[in-house]
Amino acid sequence: MTGLVALPSNAPGGMDAGLGAHFGHCDLYTLVEVEDGQIKSSKVVPNVPHQQGGCMAPVQYLAGQGVKMLIAGGMGMRPLMGFNQVGIDVYFGGNATTVNEAVQALLQGSLPRFTQQFTCGGGGQ
Template sequence: MSSTLVAVPSAAPGGLEAGVDAHFGHCQMYTLISVEDGKVGNVEVIPNIPHEQGGCMAPVNYLAEHKVQAIISGGMGMRPLMGFRQVGIDVLHGNGAQSVQDAVNGFIAGSLPRFSQEFTCGGGSTGGCGNH
């Protein structure tokens, strides 16, 4: 049985019907979805943590601690993108998904592109997270 834990930055109250938050690091919460053999399994909502406790890497490490294997995001800076790669979390671009369910359906269908530098938020002189 194949299972992947997917995180989607979500607007309150979280869950499959919630809207997808545009930026992973500043979202209110994450909806964690267990995708098992191409179907939605367990769904859990966890709060985000403040950036102050480790800067841009705080949410990366937080999701890694929750055993997340993939994240679907509409935006993030280069530093957290590299951080996700370092901790082994696959980063996919949400492609404008309006709800968490839409994002997960795209994941299951394999239609979401890998998040690449072209999707990162502008960094300017402050780097990755500075200009959101």
């Protein structure tokens, strides 16, 4: 598995940060570069305001950062479809508590693909 993984994170971000419960309402994103099943590097980027493009603004922003995969605990159907349209694979990280734990689970192949059954009505519900 190779590519850039985005994870909604609680401040201050990084590998030990708590995993944000909902992708669109997180403080920031931790971006983790994985190559051949190994973590190569990580960096923290801010979230973008919803006002400019609604819940699609973070989708476009992360696509522009070169993200190929996203791990989230919750999101609505519209952004999930948006991630699919821009070629970002979304995984459900509901049981992970930290960024590192979620990335390790992804690398081990134990995270399910995020499907409609995991979506919420939006607004962090």
